[in-house]
Amino acid sequence: MAPKLPPQHSLQQSSTAVAGGQSHHEHHAQPKGIMRWLLTTNHKEIGSLYLIFSLVMFFIGGIFALVVRAELFQPGLQLVEPEFFNQMTTMHGLIMVFAAVMPAFTGLANWMIPLQIGAPDMALPRLNNFSFWLLPVAFILLLSTLLMPGGGPNFGWTFYAPLSTTYAPPSTTFFILALHIAGISSILGAINIIATILNMRAPGMRMMDMPLFVWTWLITAFLLIAVMPVLAGVITMMLMDINFGTSFFDAAGGGDPVLFQHLFWFFGHPEVYIMILPAFGIVSAIIPTFARKRLFGYASMVYATAAIALLSFLVWAHHMFVVGLPLTAELFFMYSTMLIAVPTGVKVFNWVTTLFRGSISFEPPMLFALAFVVLFTIGGFSGLMLAIAPADFQYHDTYFVVAHFHYVLVPGAIFAIMAGVYYWLPKWTGHYPHERLAQCHFWCSVVGVNLTFFPMHFAGLAGMPRRIPDYALQFADFNMLSSIGAFFFGVSQLIFVLVVVLCVKGGKKAPAKAWEGAEDLEWSVPSPAPLHTFETPPVFHRTHPSE
Amino acid sequence: MTEYEMVRKAGVQRTVIRSVAALIGMFAFAFALVPLYDVFCRITGLNGKVDTTAQAIVHEEVDQSRYVTVQFITRGSAGLPWQMSVATRQMRVHPGQAAEVEFTFTNNSHQESWGRAVPSVSPSNATAHVRKVSCFCFQEQLLQGDERLTVPLVFQLSRDLPEEINTITLVYTLYPVHNMAMGASVNNNNTLGDEI
Ligand code: HEM
Numbered sequence: 228m229a230p231k232l233p234p235q236h237s238l239q240q241s242s243t244a245v246a247g248g249q250s251h252h253e254h255h256a257q258p259k260g261i262m263r264w265l266l267t268t269n270h271k272e273i274g275s276l277y278l279i280f281s282l283v284m285f286f287i288g289g290i291f292a293l294v295v296r297a298e299l300f301q302p303g304l305q306l307v308e309p310e311f312f313n314q315m316t317t318m319h320g321l322i323m324v325f326a327a328v329m330p331a332f333t334g335l336a337n338w339m340i341p342l343q344i345g346a347p348d349m350a351l352p353r354l355n356n357f358s359f360w361l362l363p364v365a366f367i368l369l370l371s372t373l374l375m376p377g378g379g380p381n382f383g384w385t386f387y388a389p390l391s392t393t394y395a396p397p398s399t400t401f402f403i404l405a406l407h408i409a410g411i412s413s414i415l416g417a418i419n420i421i422a423t424i425l426n427m428r429a430p431g432m433r434m435m436d437m438p439l440f441v442w443t444w445l446i447t448a449f450l451l452i453a454v455m456p457v458l459a460g461v462i463t464m465m466l467m468d469i470n471f472g473t474s475f476f477d478a479a480g481g482g483d484p485v486l487f488q489h490l491f492w493f494f495g496h497p498e499v500y501i502m503i504l505p506a507f508g509i510v511s512a513i514i515p516t517f518a519r520k521r522l523f524g525y526a527s528m529v530y531a532t533a534a535i536a537l538l539s540f541l542v543w544a545h546h547m548f549v550v551g552l553p554l555t556a557e558l559f560f561m562y563s564t565m566l567i568a569v570p571t572g573v574k575v576f577n578w579v580t581t582l583f584r585g586s587i588s589f590e591p592p593m594l595f596a597l598a599f600v601v602l603f604t605i606g607g608f609s610g611l612m613l614a615i616a617p618a619d620f621q622y623h624d625t626y627f628v629v630a631h632f633h634y635v636l637v638p639g640a641i642f643a644i645m646a647g648v649y650y651w652l653p654k655w656t657g658h659y660p661h662e663r664l665a666q667c668h669f670w671c672s673v674v675g676v677n678l679t680f681f682p683m684h685f686a687g688l689a690g691m692p693r694r695i696p697d698y699a700l701q702f703a704d705f706n707m708l709s710s711i712g713a714f715f716f717g718v719s720q721l722i723f724v725l726v727v728v729l730c731v732k733g734g735k736k737a738p739a740k741a742w743e744g745a746e747d748l749e750w751s752v753p754s755p756a757p758l759h760t761f762e763t764p765p766v767f768h769r770t771h772p773s774e
Numbered sequence: 775m776t777e778y779e780m781v782r783k784a785g786v787q788r789t790v791i792r793s794v795a796a797l798i799g800m801f802a803f804a805f806a807l808v809p810l811y812d813v814f815c816r817i818t819g820l821n822g823k824v825d826t827t828a829q830a831i832v833h834e835e836v837d838q839s840r841y842v843t844v845q846f847i848t849r850g851s852a853g854l855p856w857q858m859s860v861a862t863r864q865m866r867v868h869p870g871q872a873a874e875v876e877f878t879f880t881n882n883s884h885q886e887s888w889g890r891a892v893p894s895v896s897p898s899n900a901t902a903h904v905r906k907v908s909c910f911c912f913q914e915q916l917l918q919g920d921e922r923l924t925v926p927l928v929f930q931l932s933r934d935l936p937e938e939i940n941t942i943t944l945v946y947t948l949y950p951v952h953n954m955a956m957g958a959s960v961n962n963n964n965t966l967g968d969e970i
């Protein structure tokens with residue numbers, strides 16, 4: 228059998244450089260100003276909209292986090308009321324998950340998937356416009372609940388019933404509506420991505436030739452289609468419990484609050500993989516480029532991603548070890564959770580092996596990708612500690628869990644998004660990002676992230692509970708460090724905005740193939756990529772022996 | 775439209791139809807999980823859910839060789855001005871033997887109100903072996919203002935109660951019932967939230 232080689236392709240014929248207005252279905256004049264953005268069906272413009280939206284939300288969610296960290300700077304209650312503190316932790320989580328990380332990945336998908344598979348646009352361009360514009364509606368609605376009587380959601384991003392039903396503030400109905408709209412947006416986005424990947428690939432490109440970013444997004448989109456309806460179902464049940472007197476989650480009427488947790492985490496655990504699989508794809512594109520080697524184990528990467536996705540349906544109750552599961556269930560969920568670490572380990576192994584004996588250079592995308600590999604792995608290890616059911620009885624609902632998921636999400640998902648942005652900015656804008664500033668952003672972020680989240684491990688192991696505005700004196704030092712780190716990290720993200728703005732305005736010109744070792748199809752179109760690319764499909768040509 | 779584009783379009787349509795079908799299926803599945811979960815819990819006794827219908831006494835030989843301690847815990851509820859107490863906190867019975875305990879409900883307010891005591895058994899593998907012959911927990915209850923009501927619980931532990939179980943705890947939690955049937959849809963959720 229021939230060794231499994233990653234795809235290596237060249238273009239026989241590519242008719243890419245069809246500039247702006249020349250395209251054949253673009254005869255009418257483009258609307259100008261705001262209408263252009265409201266009505267655009269172009270995957271690149273919609274991609275940019277998603278990314279800008281996500282960046283704005285990243286800062287709003289970040290400000291909420293800083294309110295939390297400011298209150299926790301010292302023990303005692305000083306800055307905000309406990310009620311408001313709860314709204315801040317809740318809104319921070321909701322905004323970061325649903326309005327920052329998920330839309331950022333969808334934005335990258337919109338921009339890059341058509342370019343990476345040689346398609347002229349997404350399969351359903353108008354639906355694409357609609358999915359995007361649902362998002363501002365959803366999150367303006369969600370943010371407006373903060374101003375409503377009784378305040379916004381205050382029950383944590385996991386909105387456990389009956390806190391979110393019987394004891395919830397009156398604004399909860401709007402929270403449910405906002406989440407429904409955001410959910411519809413992701414579902415439509417997912418359908419569009421699946422339809423694009425399955426049907427719009429350049430002639431000759433087989434599934435196993437697709438870049439890993441495309442693969443991981445395909446699998447993510449399947450996960451979205453499988454679990455977003457479950458989330459929609461759960462919040463519909465909450466809505467009915469609150470407004471129509473049903474008792475899905477109300478023990479008084481024969482319902483069960485534990486049922487809520489099962490349903491939520493049946494959605495929630497795959498959801499955390501929705502936030503990390505595309506990140507794996509981005510990192511799998513960047514590391515080979517800057518190590519100037521092919522990705523080690525392309526096929527095993529694809530299978531590992533699929534395995535993670537399948538297993539993610541079997542582990543949800545590791546969030547519920549302490550609800551009183553029977554022993555067999557505790558054991559089942561403990562072992563199945565640990566099993567997920569195997570395909571995850573395969574990925575880390577492949578990245579490291581790709582680096583091995585590569586000729587590595589450390590451009591900003593690569594810096595972020597390398598930090599991703601190291602810091603995400605730390606998050607994976609703390610995950611394994613939490614997966615030990617008897618140990619989780621101690622760790623559950625402490626800052627240790629907070630440390631775990633911030634390691635996998637901030638230097639995990641968010642670093643990968645930033646790596647992707649630095650990697651593809653030359654393609655989007657035609658300019659390289661300012662190298663010095665980007666490095667500065669990187670080092671500040673790495674220091675900030677670790678200073679913020681590493682001490683949380685210790686606070687958690689020592690027993691500090693999460694989601695509480697005050698704490699015992701022995702946790703004071705850890706919390707002070709975390710708060711200093713958080714403000715440092717938050718302010719450093721302004722450098723990121725500066726780099727992006729400068730890069731849009733000008734900078735060193737980038738050629739079509741902006742990075743020496745970059746191989747995928749997107750590098751065959753000019754930089755900046757013209758509004759319309761691959762109007763006539765390129766013929767995809769494989770140069771390695773087929774598998 | 776070229777042939778290539780037509781093929782693409784048909785493919786996209788097929789994908790969309792399948793995805794929408796999957797979506798609807800998963801949405802329905804979420805709701806189907808509710809009864810499935812209930813059935814699962816009842817069959818396995820997980821979660822301490824006991825049957826909410828009366829069961830007949832089974833006349834089987836009482837296992838004199840073995841004593842099991844049955845404990846009773848009662849818990850009030852925010853939003854229901856009732857008190858619930860039990861005649862004995864703890865009793866020892868033989869498997870197979872029928873036993874009776876009295877529970878007393880007191881309405882501390884001057885208004886009538888509806889409430890319900892929801893039972894839960896632990897350890898959960900004992901659930902299936904607690905046979906309730908008559909229980910106030912089968913229905914919702916109405917208490918007039920200041921009323922005091924004493925009701926019996928008659929139960930029997932089945933003889934096949936697993937060997938290793940020698941203590942069973944029965945917990946009753948009181949919940950207010952917002953009587954929907956009477957058209958007075960009093961959803962006090964929010965006021966409740968404020969009190970807490
Ligand atoms: C080796 C892989 C992983 C393992 C074994 C693992 C295990 C766990 C366990 C057992 C918990 C529950 C802790 C508790 O509440 O007591 C947990 C929580 C969490 N994990 Fe992971 N995890 C892994 C990877 C990830 C990844 C990749 C993400 C997201 C990108 C993630 C996101 C989260 C989140 C958000 C929570 C907390 C949810 C909450 O309660 O708010 N985990 N993890």
Ligand SMILES: [Cu+2]
Nearest residue numbers: 496499545546
């Ligand atoms: Cu999980």
